[in-house]
Amino acid sequence: MRILILPILLLVLPAAAIGDPPEPVLTKAPFTYILDYGPDHIRSPAYLETISQGPPTLLHLGKDVPFTHNWGPIQALGGENQAYGRRKPYADQDYIRRLSPEETGQRITDLKKLADGLHKAGVTWVTPYICSMTIGGHPERRAGFWEFLDHWDEYRPFDLGSRPATDPIQWLQVAPDGKPVFFYTFEGDFYPAYEPNIRYAVCQNRPEWRYWTEKIVENIARCGFDGVFVDNAGSLRCHCGVCREKWQTWIQGRYTADERQRLFGSESPEMSDGKQPGLLWAETCRFRCASLAEHLKAIADAGRRITGKPFVVFPNGGEKRPEHILHIYPEADLIMFERSVGPHGTHPGMVLRPVVEDIRVKKYNDNVFEYKFVQCLRRKVRPILLTRPGYNVPTSERKLLEMNLASAALGNAEAAAFGGGGGFLQRVDPELMQVQKQFRDFFERHAALYEGLNSHADAAVVVLPDLAWLDGNGRHPLEVRKATGNLLDGHVLFDYLIADQVTAENLARYAAVVLPRVSHLAANQAEALRRYVEAGGVLVVTGTPPEFNEKGERPARPPLADLIDPATTAKPLATSQVGKGTxxxxxxxxxxxxxxxxxxxxxxxxxxSAIAGPETPARSKVRVNVFRQPGKARYVVHMVNYNVPLGVEDRGPEVQGPIELSLRLPGITSAPKARCYDPQGRESEISAQVRDGKIRLAIPELRIYKVVEVVGS
Amino acid sequence: MTIHASVVPVVFLALAAHTLSPQAADESPVLRKANYLAILPGGGPQRQVSLKAQQVSPAYSDALNFTLIGPDSSTITAGEVLLGEERLLSIPGKPEGLHVLELDSGWNACRVDPRGIPSAMVARETVPLHTARGAKQLFFYVPRGCKQFSVWLVADAPREGARIEIAGPDGGKVVEEEGDYDKPQRVRATVPAGCDGKVWSLALVKPKAGGLNVDDVVLWLDPALPPYLSMREDWALTFGKRKGDGVNGVLE
Incomplete structure (x- = not known):
């Protein structure tokens, strides 16, 4: 048996923030998306027929793969990490029975037919499931992944190369005390879904694990799949020897010896354990993010090596982790927000919740922050939303929160209006798929309404995801959500600005900039804000103004001392003139x-406000977003009506209208051409005037979604 | 769009973190997360209820968000009470009929004092009462003919539980039970002869058994009872005799 001695030569992670920010990536056309973890897709003409009735752009399957990441080649198909994790007598089938090499060959044949059939049915991207960090089995009983590893050489025909030299027990993520890190804790001798085995978390920095990941991806690519969904793509809490060594290279690339001594109290600081927020914890997290980004790149490269074309990498891990989107996923193709739980479920739309007697409360769900944050990064990554009525909700509650035909339309509209090329998850349901088909047809027929644009806004909200590590108190993201809600309800066009985008040049594009409960601010960002205000801008600061710089140091003067009189911070609301601004x-x-x-x-x-005229509570839930073709007087205006009841009861949307748009669109000085589109309705020319420097457009009615293309003459 | 909140700041209490103000007469127990106060303004002149937002821990920054909903489910007023503040919320005399005040204090806490306006906390399975630090006495109506009813409790935080004391119309304790209530659990009460068609009360206090504290408790009444818990006995009667909606709406 040949044993592969993996080079322990450690890849040197690029120290973050080297050089200029990348060129902004413009928008792409939105797409439609189905997730289907079913186990019965191969050798199923019926499945192909079902998909062909309403093929999505992206179809995300379960472990329909030759080699699963966690067990190797097994009998079961479909599911994610937990599903089909047992064998007889712990389950009714031998789900994790190891396939023989002959069976694995047949499996590949079947999967190739599946991928080919799905493409012929109209799916553009088919992406099965892998996980960034999970293996299952038992090291002593040599069960699960260990059993497969003991038979590694039998699978040589599948180009697995040499068997890794070390035992997988050495690949595990470990805590500072050397004990394994379990992300999914369990009591007793086994992980319940893997009975009688254990679920382990492996370190993405271990060369052996990366090697195995590449091998499973290569085999997936050989089946004709277009990419992979990567679960747990942000899960790394390891202090193993490999991580510690890479960390030292990382931190030395980021700070001089003097700086390390001053900031961390040591020239060779160890990684933080996260018990204290601050710069060391931020750097530890940035290091891990860079490691995980490197892992995703290895996956993309492995797929591309086989297919010779870009291989879609589609990680999970966006939900409530904007810091990860910024640091791990900007160069991934897609990022999933797994939004499973919310006070009213998470499907977009309006919840009508009975309180008592005949009184109901109206609640609204939206995903605007998620879509817009990813779009505003202007990087390669595109957002995907998974929404649900919630987990384990009672039947009566579920009936109130379930997706229906209208809310499915709203979900696709929201992705199109705010995502800059995003997608919205639907399940395999023939009726819902027909809604999705309408939207896919529209997106593909009218791709020019979506592609190659940049967002156009009057206001900007500064979003600093790294504060999650620097101050750790969670106030900033909550305030960002509030600012988002306020601006949406007020129909204000806005962008999010991350740290690198807080420059004088960028800020000059906005009438107002909001700094929501920001505790740390770099001197160059403070200076950009000072110049912005002095030149006539409006800066809204909420909460205690920043007191620290981006390294967590308290400068002699607070970062915004030139703009904020300390006496004003004791008041609930204070307005000051500074230069030409406020x-x-x-x-x-x-x-x-x-x-x-x-x-x-x-x-x-x-x-x-982008909407003129009298306001009502329902109209405040009409959201507007605008994109511009760079260098042209061509704009695309999206209007989305969130007054769409969720639930199984058959209620149509509360149609809004007439609505008069009032938009500041630079470059248009005389009546422009305006054409209105609706994926579920007709196209029409609409009249537009210029009044008081703004473009005025009257939309007779808005059911769920309209797109207006405005072109200056 | 602006929904104008007709609120008047009265006192800035500047409460220190961790401190929750003592309960005043007619005042609700300490509330957390989303709760609903049913209000009967009565058609007279405009009146006010008092809302207090209290910080539970420096880790939490949620203010108290409120929404006053009219009999037709429309939003009459919405707004916010900052942590440590008390505000008076005007309740218009019209329209007449049942109003609901939604109180969402997130991870922090709040109290409401209806200041004489007949009112009751809604407590049904889909809209339960979320209390913190116990509740000294809440009144509810047991309809005529009711032989048995249940109160459901959940106190799912570690080392937290509750002792529930249910008292009959004469104030005598009918049920005393305590536990950790980590999962929803029903506390059954049998209605003695002659005690139906009357107002009962319940209290949530610290368990006598060691090691358990009373803090976050979710509570609801089963459908045998009207879904209202009042701070005053006469209000419990008023709400208890209202025509219901079929679920927790008990017709006599």
């Missing part, structure tokens, strides 16, 4: 309503 300091931002818009309009001395 600074508004507010103790807090209301979660609902549009108070923020009042402050901005008061300070800017002009209306910033």
């Amino acid at each position: 600074t508004v300091v507010a103790a807090a931002l209301p979660a609902e309503g549009a108070k923020l818009v009042e402050w901005i309009e008061g300070a800017a001395g002009r209306q910033v």
Whole structure:
């Protein structure tokens, strides 16, 4: 038996933030998406027929793969990490029975037919499931992954190469005390879904694990699949020897010896254990993010080596982790937000919840932050939303929160309007698939409405995801959500700006900039904000103004000392003139309503709402987003009506209208051409005028979604 | 769009973190997460309820968000009470009929004092009462003919539980039970002869058994009872005799 001695030569992670920011990536056309973890896809003409009735752009399957990441080649198909993790007598079938090499060959034949059949049915990308870090089995009983490893050489025809030299027990993520890290803790002798085996978390920095990951991906690519969904793509908490060694290279590339001594108290600081927020924890997390990004790149490269074309890498891990989107996923193709739980489920739309007697409360769900944050990064990655009625909700609750035909349309519309090329998950349901088909047809027929654009906005919200590590108190992201809600309810066009984008040049594009409960701010960002305000901008600061710089140091003067009089911070709301501009300091931002818009309009001395005329609570849930073709007087205006009831009861959307749009569209000075599109309705020319420097467009009614293309003459 | 909240700041209490103000007469227990107060303004002149937002821990920054919903389910007023503040919320006299005040304090806490306006906390399975630190006395109506009813409890945080004391119309204890209530658990009460068609009460207190504290408790009444828990006995009667909606709406 040949044993592969994997080179322990460690890849040197690029120290973050080297050089200029990358060129902004413009928008792409949205796409449609189905996730189907069913186990019965191969040798099934019926399945291909079902998909062909409404093929999505992207079809995400379960472990329909030759070699699973966690067990090797096994009998079961479909499912994710937990599903089909047992064998007889612990399950009714031998799900994790190891396939013989002959059976594995047959499996590949079947999977090739499946991939080919799905492509012929109209699916563009088929991506099965792998996981970034899971193996299952038992090292002493040589069960599961260990059993497969003991038979490694029998699978030589599948180009696995040499068997890794070390035992997988040495690949595990470990805590500082050397004990294995379990992300999914369990009591007793086994992980329940893997009975009688154990679920382990492997370190993505271990060369052996990366090698195995590449081998499973190569075999997936050989089946004709277009990419992989990578679960747990942000899960790394390891302190193993490999990580510690790579960490030292990382931190030495980021700071001089003097800086390390000053900032961390040592020239060779160890990784933080996360018990204290601060710079060391931030750097530890950035290092891990870079490691995980490297792991994803290895996956993409492995697929591309086989197919000779870009291989879609589609990680999970966006939900409530904007810091990971920024640091791990910007160069992935897609990022999934697994939004499973919310007070009213997470499907977009309006929840009508009975309270008592005949009274119901209206609640709205949206995913605008998720879509828009990814779009505003202007990187390769595109957002995907998974929404649910919730987990384990009672039947009566589920009936209120379930997706229906109208809310499925809203989901696709939201992805199109805010995602800059995003997608919205639907399940395999013939009726829902027909809604999806309408949208896919529309996206593909009208790709020019979506591609090659940049967002156009009057306001910007500064989002600093690294604060999750630097201050760790969670106030900033909550405030960002509030600002988002206020601006959406007030119909204000806005962008998010991450740290690198807080430059004087960028800020000059906006009438107002919001700094929501930011505790740390770099000197160059503070200087950009100072120049922005002095030149006439409106800066809204909520909560305690920043006191620290980006390294967690408290400078002699607070970063915004030139803009904020300390005396004003004791007041609930204070407005100051600075140069030609205005600074508004507010103790807090209301979660609902549009108070923020009042402050901005008061300070800017002009209306910033994109919708003119009287407002109602229902109309406040009409969201507007605008994109511009760079260098042209061509704009695409998206209008989405969230007054779409969720639930199984057959209620149509609360149609809004007429609605008068009032938009500041630079480059258009006379009546432009305007054409209105609706994926579920007709196209029409609409009249547009220029009044008071704004373009006025009247939309007679808005059911769920309309797109208006406005072109200056 | 702005929904104007007709709220008047009265006192800035500047509460220190961890401190929750003592309960005033008619005041609700400490509430966390989303709760619903049913209100009967009565058609007279405008009146006010008092809302207090209290910080439970420096780790939490959620303010109290409120929404007043009218009899037709429309939003009359919505707004926010900052942590440590008390605000008076105006309740218009019209429209008449049942209103609901949604109180969402997130991970922090709040109290509401209806200041004489007949009101009751809604407590049904889909809209339970979320309390913190126990509840000294809440009144509810046991309809005529009711032989047995249940109160459901959940206190799923580690080392937290509750002792529930259910008292009949004469104030005598009918049920006393305690536990950790990590999962939803029903506490059954049998209605003695002559005690139906009357107002009962319940209290949530610290368990006598060592090691358990009373803090976050979710509570609801089973469908045998009207879904209302009032801070006053007369209000419990008023709400208890209302025509219901079929679920926790008990017709006599």
